Amino acid sequence: MKDIILDRLSRMDDLEQRKLLKNIMTGVFLNLVDYQEEVNRKLEERVFKEVEASEEGQDIYVTICPREEIDPIHEFLYPMVEGDHEKPVFDMKHVLAQKSSEGEALLMTAFFQCEYRKIQELLRGSRVFRGELVTSRGKHAIQVRLQQNLTYMGELEKLYHVFQKNNIPWKTMNHPYANKFFDLVWTGDSGTIGADEDLLEIRVHLEEFDAFKKLDMVPLWNIERLALKNVGFPIPATDRVNFEHVLSLRKTGAEHGYLVDGDAELIRYIKRMPEELTVVSPQEKSGIWQVFKITRPIATKIGRLPYGLVSNKRKDSFTGGFARKQALTVRATGEINRIVNSFEACELLDLEQVDILDKADGKQATYEMNSFISDHVRVESDKKIMRLRFRNRGSDSFIIDDLMSFLVSEVQIYFPEYKCEGEWA
Structure with missing residues (x-):
């Protein structure tokens, strides 16, 4: 544009008119041109700085581990459900109250180390197994049935919806362990067990399935849940309706994958910069955002995994x-x-x-x-x-x-x- 103006001025023979036009252009028009060029440059810089979500950063690794062998400082594996690393406390009063009101009560959850066809037999059957509760006052015979535990399959569904909120294509989660958890449900007559009795042991014999039963098993994956706060104050977006919330990734590691979770109505768009996430949201005030960090796996020289590590990596x-x-x-x-x-x-x-x-x-x-x-x-x-x-x-x-x-x-x-x-x- 400046070259065009200079060319037009050089063609004018009348010096007074040339001087007048030059003053007008210099005072008004060229400032407008400079402003437009600067805005275009900043827009281009923002567009090209945005990092495309690489598929490698969205690969999910899973395995399973006995609760007592979980490494709380593992480099990239975390329990699928927060609190799974803590041993559950058996509350006899709560169990008896649930049994009295609902007719059944959850005793424990077991993992079955068997092929899918055996899992199908468990799902199709409605068998009742015999067991006993060993308390401070003696042994009490009970009846137990198996019911598939959907907790970890529910976590996979939640993760799918988080991917949708972040506008990232879904890739099937390769989790061969999630469907092998079953609840041992106490059914039948509760007998004469008192609420003041202390539970010493739960014994259940699952007949041909007993050899596959594993207690205190916890699924692990390479997703860490973080709570990240805005860096500074939200900046009004270019649409003059939403606000840009910037989350720094310098401390947590910019090489990992990140997904922002939250109310779908509060997340309009998420863009990834080399060292930060920008959440475009109608939310005007600063806040804390729930973020899923998909940690990139690294080779560990100390320790081993009791079960195989599998992934959906291509x-x-x-x-x-x-x-x-x-x-x-x-x-x-x-x-x-x-x-x-x-x-x-x-x-x-x-x-x-x-x-x-x-x-x-x-x-x-x-x-x-x-x-x-x-x-x-x-x-x-x-x-x-x-x-x-x-x-x-x-x-x-x-x-x-x-x-x-x-x-x-x-x-x-x-x-x-x-x-x-x-x-x-």
């Missing part, structure tokens, strides 16, 4: 990175193979065949890990079955069915017009 490849940036999914068997083999979880499995069936035949060996994602467009009964047949490479792991379920559930996201199921070859 393998690094040019083809995978290019395909994820495309909005269109290729409807081909080769694309299904690419999706399955893009995950580290497929190392123990081989996808051998993909079939399309008119209806289910009850032979599936998998379950839906994204059951909380609803499809309001298509009717489930109208969908054809996409049967993915896998071969086990020789693993005897008790989570092999769950790993196959994870891969099938991820394929389901790409092909919502089908109902995807997995089967062993």
